Structures are given as structure tokens and as C-alpha cells.
Amino acid sequence: MATETHxxxxxxxxxxxxxxxxxxFEQRRSFxxxxxxxxxxxxxxxxxxxxxxxxxIFGALLGQKFFSAFTLxxxxxxxxIVGIVGAAQTLVVLTAGIDLSVGAIMVLxxxxxxxxxxxxxxxxxxxxxxxLAAGAGIGFVNGTLVARMKLPPFIVTLGMWQIVLAxxxxxxxxxxxxxxxxxxxxxxxxxxxxxxxxxxxxxxRGGAGFTYGAVxxxxxxxxxxYVLRQTAWGRHVYAVGDDPDAAELAGVQTRNVLxxxxxxxxxxxxxxxxxxxxxxxxxxxxxGQFANIxxxxxxxxxxxxxxxxxxxxxxxxxxxxxxxxxxxxxxLMGTDPQWTxxxxxxxxxxxxxxxxxxxxAAA
Amino acid sequence: MEPILKARGLVKRYGRVTALDxxxxxxxxxxxxxxxxxxxxxxxxxxxxxxxxxxxxxxxIELDGRPxxxxxxxxxxEAGIExxxxxxxxxxxxxxxxxxxxxxxxxxxxxxxxWLRALDRPAMEQKAREKLTExxxxxxxxxxxxxxxxxxxxxQGVAVARAxxxxxxxxxxxxxxxxxxxKESRRVLELILDVKRRxxxxxxxxxxxxxVFEVADRVHVHRLGRRLCVIDPRRHSMSDAVALMTGAxxxxxxxxxx
Numbered sequence: 001m002a003t004e005t006h007x008x009x010x011x012x013x014x015x016x017x018x019x020x021x022x023x024x025f026e027q028r029r030s031f032x033x034x035x036x037x038x039x040x041x042x043x044x045x046x047x048x049x050x051x052x053x054x055x056x057i058f059g060a061l062l063g064q065k066f067f068s069a070f071t072l073x074x075x076x077x078x079x080x081i082v083g084i085v086g087a088a089q090t091l092v093v094l095t096a097g098i099d100l101s102v103g104a105i106m107v108l109x110x111x112x113x114x115x116x117x118x119x120x121x122x123x124x125x126x127x128x129x130x131x132l133a134a135g136a137g138i139g140f141v142n143g144t145l146v147a148r149m150k151l152p153p154f155i156v157t158l159g160m161w162q163i164v165l166a167x168x169x170x171x172x173x174x175x176x177x178x179x180x181x182x183x184x185x186x187x188x189x190x191x192x193x194x195x196x197x198x199x200x201x202x203x204x205r206g207g208a209g210f211t212y213g214a215v216x217x218x219x220x221x222x223x224x225x226y227v228l229r230q231t232a233w234g235r236h237v238y239a240v241g242d243d244p245d246a247a248e249l250a251g252v253q254t255r256n257v258l259x260x261x262x263x264x265x266x267x268x269x270x271x272x273x274x275x276x277x278x279x280x281x282x283x284x285x286x287x288g289q290f291a292n293i294x295x296x297x298x299x300x301x302x303x304x305x306x307x308x309x310x311x312x313x314x315x316x317x318x319x320x321x322x323x324x325x326x327x328x329x330x331x332l333m334g335t336d337p338q339w340t341x342x343x344x345x346x347x348x349x350x351x352x353x354x355x356x357x358x359x360x361a362a363a
Numbered sequence: 364m365e366p367i368l369k370a371r372g373l374v375k376r377y378g379r380v381t382a383l384d385x386x387x388x389x390x391x392x393x394x395x396x397x398x399x400x401x402x403x404x405x406x407x408x409x410x411x412x413x414x415x416x417x418x419x420x421x422x423x424i425e426l427d428g429r430p431x432x433x434x435x436x437x438x439x440x441e442a443g444i445e446x447x448x449x450x451x452x453x454x455x456x457x458x459x460x461x462x463x464x465x466x467x468x469x470x471x472x473x474x475x476x477x478w479l480r481a482l483d484r485p486a487m488e489q490k491a492r493e494k495l496t497e498x499x500x501x502x503x504x505x506x507x508x509x510x511x512x513x514x515x516x517x518x519q520g521v522a523v524a525r526a527x528x529x530x531x532x533x534x535x536x537x538x539x540x541x542x543x544x545x546k547e548s549r550r551v552l553e554l555i556l557d558v559k560r561r562x563x564x565x566x567x568x569x570x571x572x573x574x575v576f577e578v579a580d581r582v583h584v585h586r587l588g589r590r591l592c593v594i595d596p597r598r599h600s601m602s603d604a605v606a607l608m609t610g611a612x613x614x615x616x617x618x619x620x621x
Binding site for chain 2: 239246
């Protein structure tokens with residue numbers, strides 16, 4: 001192809017002698033650089049370290065009172081709802097969005113499950129399905145508004161939060177369904193409140209206690225972790241959060257990804273609503289008011305970037321557990337609960353600072 | 364001979380800005396067609412129209428004689444038109460292999476792939492490695508590393524390798540050598556000729572006149588949103604081409620049209 005006027009230029013002849021093997025470099029990095037690189041590879045490592053350290057510190061300070069299977073699994077039970085809602089929030093935040101309506105969807109779904117059973121006499125399993133469908137439906141509307149109408153997720157879900165919460169109060173007439181009625185007539189609504197114990201003594205005290213809700217949290221996080229890492233859809237979620245225009249040009253159906261993410265988020269929130277009935281025993285339209293902020297807290301402390309495309313759902317679980325450890329640990333120490341919020345606030349800011357620092361490893 | 368990719372009367376307006384003004388375009392089988400033009404001449408809009416990234420307001424596009432309506436890049440891709448965009452369209456946080464197979468992932472055989480939708484990472488990584496080796500991108504050691512850890516030239520190499528690996532009818536390259544070093548540029552040019560030898564026509568958008576005149580069979584000169592003329596790089600000089608695309612010379616002053 002080399003003619004006189006067209007073709008490689010003279011200085012390019014040297015290229016023929018260039019090596020054809022994959023480049024190898026001697027790695028000589030400082031410990032800090034290596035740590036940063038490792039954290040960049042495995043973003044959930046930071047919250048895991050914080051979790052282990054905080055458990056150790058509280059364990060050292062409180063001894064057996066804290067560092068027992070009973071207390072540690074109690075923490076798991078206490079974060080079950082926040083963790084499940086946090087899993088929904090994780091999916092949305094990974095697409096560089098935010099879902100402020102998670103708490104409202106959770107409450108409305110639980111109210112639908114309860115009211116359909118008790119007001120209309122629909123069989124409880126069917127009511128549960130209706131509640132789940134309602135959650136998914138609201139999520140679908142969120143997703144459609146974000147993906148097709150191109151409205152900012154913050155605005156869409158801020159509006160949806162108010163709409164759903166108001167609908168919840170209007171529909172339920174602010175009426176609570178009592179725990180006794182549920183356990184007598186529709187125990188399936190309290191399904192996730194069931195508990196099993198491992199290693200308890202004969203009187204049934206101590207040992208590790210697991211509610212079905214806590215088990216659901218673990219299973220849900222594992223499934224989502226698998227889906228995000230090992231399936232095409234999961235990779236597309238990251239691609240959309242990373243750079244939506246690039247993802248679109250590269251052949252990702254970004255709108256479908258967004259709609260399915262928000263729909264799935266709504267469905268998971270409805271599932272959290274079901275778990276909440278199990279935890280509270282009753283169906284209350286005023287429950288779960290802080291699920292929004294708590295789920296976002298878990299996501300941020302879990303090292304998931306609010307700018308999208310980075311982080312893992314395991315990190316969110318660790319983030320939720322960190323909050324649980326601080327709450328219970330400080331409560332057992334008998335401090336003012338405001339100290340919990342103060343420390344959590346510091347953790348949130350520290351988590352984002354660490355996120356920024358880790359990102360520099362990429363440059 | 365019939366053009367494999369033909370566009371007639373393409374019009375695209377952004378508000379009061381006209382990007383394409385009744386633009387025509389012809390790409391013949393097996394050829395390398397370079398598209399040159401000043402900044403703002405509408406080259407990118409033309410390429411985006413052909414690759415499905417924008418919808419034109421008027422005009423028709425035919426691939427293999429069949430009229431096409433591309434609603435998205437995915438449509439164009441499924442029709443066999445593969446594009447290397449100027450911004451590369453890579454997801455920084457994903458790995459090289461994930462990026463190359465974005466939107467057409469390989470799933471594991473059997474139960475894992477069919478029901479659990481598991482990706483076949485080893486297969487994707489192996490193919491990605493093969494394609495990068497063909498391109499001579501030997502400085503990429505780890506195919507599983509995130510694209511954001513690559514240099515600009517390496518990223519461009521990944522994008523070019525992706526298009527070359529999957530294009531079945533037409534490959535469009537928007538400035539494929541802009542960010543590349545001498546060695547990688549040479550490899551990309553060789554790759555372009557290699558793709559041509561395999562019978563695939565290529566549309567090459569470039570500001571690099573030596574590169575254009577080295578590989579192109581015909582040169583489409585774009586000016587003010589439309590095709591000004593098509594010249595033969597063997598009969599006209601680079602200075603003619605520059606004069607045409609900047610308006611210093613009128614196409615009528617050329618002796619003949621290629």
C-alpha cells in the first residue's frame with residue numbers, strides 16, 4: 001500500500017521493529033496508593049472496614065452486652081426495613097437519580113395490603129399482591145416521567161412523595177389496623193415478623209435471632225448484587241448512571257433501563273411495606289416517615305456515589321448496618337440519642353470525602 | 364454500481380441553526396469514503412443521521428436499497444452500521460470487555476445464561492483481547508480494568524476495536540485517529556484498510572489530510588450543511604481539498620468530478 005504520494009510516511013518505518021507483546025510494568029506503589037487502588041476496585045470495602053471497626057469499638061466498650069449473637073442479630077433485625085428500602089434506593093442512585101418517594105410507597109403499599117384485606121374482605125395473599133403491584137405501578141410512573149418526559153428524578157420523586165403520602169392518608173382515613181386483628185384474621189401480613197433462633201437456651205433467651213424480614217434483606221441484597229455484577233441489565237444500570245449519552249450511543253436502551261429500575265425500586269419498597277407490617281404488627285399510615293432519609297444515608301455511607309455509576313449494593317448493606325450499630329451501641333451506653341445523629345452526620349460527610357479521594361485513583 | 368448507503372435531501376435544524384441543508388450522501392460497496400469539511404460544516408450531524416443518533420427533519424436514507432428509519436443508534440447497529448463516535452461512547456466505570464460488548468453481551472450457555480442471565484465473562488474478555496491485539500494495543504495489560512484508567516489513545520483504540528469487531532455492513536469512524544499516537548494511528552489506518560479488504564465500506568471523518576489522502580478512495584467535501592462535491596484523492600491535491608472545504612475554491616473550477 002506504500003506508494004510514493006500515499007502511504008506511510010518515512011518516520012513510521014521504525015514501527016516495524018516495535019514489540020508485539022502485552023506491556024508489563026514493575027509495580028512500585030506506596031502502601032497508600034495500593035490501598036486506594038484496592039478501594040477503587042472494591043468500593044464496598046470502606047463501609048465494611050468502618051463496620052468492623054465500629055463493632056469492635058462498641059464490643060470493647062460494652063463487652064458481652066453488645067458483643068453477643070443476640071445483640072448483633074438484633075441490629076440486623078432493626079435495619080431490615082431500612083436495608084430493603086436502601087436496596088431500592090441503591091438501584092436508583094446507581095443511575096445517577098434519587099428516589100424520595102421510597103418511604104411513601106412503602107407505607108401506601110402496607111396500607112393497601114391491610115385495607116384490602118380488612119375493608120373489602122379480599123383474601124390476604126391477594127391483597128399482598130395488590131400492594132406489591134401498587135408499589136411497582138408507582139415506580140413505573142416515576143420511571144416513565146424520568147425516562148420519557150426527561151424530568152429530573154429529584155423533582156419527580158419529590159412530587160410523588162407528596163402525592164403518595166397524601167393518597168395514603170386520604171385512602172386509609174388515618175386509620176390503624178390493630179395487631180391483634182391481623183394476627184387473628186390475616187397472619188400472612190405479619191409473615192416477615194416471624195422469628196427463628198439459633199443457639200438459644202432452653203427458655204428461648206439469647207442466641208442469634210432472625211426475623212424472616214432480616215433473612216429477606218440478606219437474600220435481596222445477594223440477588224441484587226448478582227444481578228448488578230453478572231447480568232447485562234446490571235451492567236447497563238452502571239453504564240446509564242456513568243454517562244447516559246455514551247450508553248445510549250453504545251447501544252444501551254437507556255429509557256428501558258431507567259423505567260425498569262424505578263419500577264423495581266417501587267416493587268422493593270412495597271416488599272419493605274410488607275416487612276414493616278411484620279415488624280410493627282399493625283398497619284399504620286403514619287409509620288416509616290424517615291425511610292427516605294435513612295435509605296439515602298445507608299446508600300451514602302455505603303460508598304455509593306450520588307453522581308451515579310459507582311458503588312455496590314453490599315456497601316449499602318454495610319452502610320445500613322453501621323447506622324444500626326451506632327444507634328444500638330450508643331443506646332446501650334445510655335447516651336442522648338442526639339449523639340447518634342451527630343455521629344451519623346459526620347459519617348455521611350466522611351463517606352463522601354472518602355469517595356472523592358478514591359476516585360483520584362482512577363486518574 | 365448502486366450505493367450501499369445512500370441519503371437524499373437530509374435536513375436537520377436545531378432551532379434556527381441549520382446543521383444539514385438538503386444534504387446528499389453516497390457510499391459505494393467496498394470503498395473508503397472520507398468526509399472532510401470545516402468545523403461547523405455539519406459533518407457530525409450527517410454522521411449522526413446515518414448512525415441513528417439523531418432523527419432528521421426531512422430526507423431519506425437507504426441501506427442496500429431499502430429505506431431506513433433509524434429511531435436510535437441501536438436500530439442502525441442492528442441494520443449493520445457500526446459507528447466510532449468522536450466522544451467514543453464508552454462508560455468510564457465499566458471494564459474494557461464490558462464496554463466492547465455493551466448492548467450485545469454474551470451470556471453463558473445452559474441454565475446459568477438462559478435462566479439466570481449470567482454473563483460469559485471469559486468469552487467476552489477473550490474476544491476483546493483478540494480485537495485489541497489486532498489493533499496493536501499492547502499497552503493495555505488488563506482487559507478487566509475500567510476504561511477510566513486508560514489513556515485517551517487507548518480509549519480510542521477500544522472504541523475503534525469495538526466498531527471493527529461488530530460492523531457487518533458499514534463502519535463509520537468519526538475522527539478515529541484524533542487522539543492517537545503515531546503507532547496507534549498507523550494501526551488504525553491499517554485496520555481501516557484491513558476492514559476494507561474484508562469487503563466492508565468505511566466512512567471516515569477526519570481533519571488529518573495526510574491520513575485522508577492515504578486511505579480514501581473518494582473524498583466527500585462537506586460545506587455549509589451539504590455535499591459540495593466529491594473528489595478523487597489521486598487526482599487532486601490536499602490543497603485543492605482544503606481550498607474547496609473552506610470556500611477558497613469553487614467546485615466548478617475543478618476539471619472534472621470524480
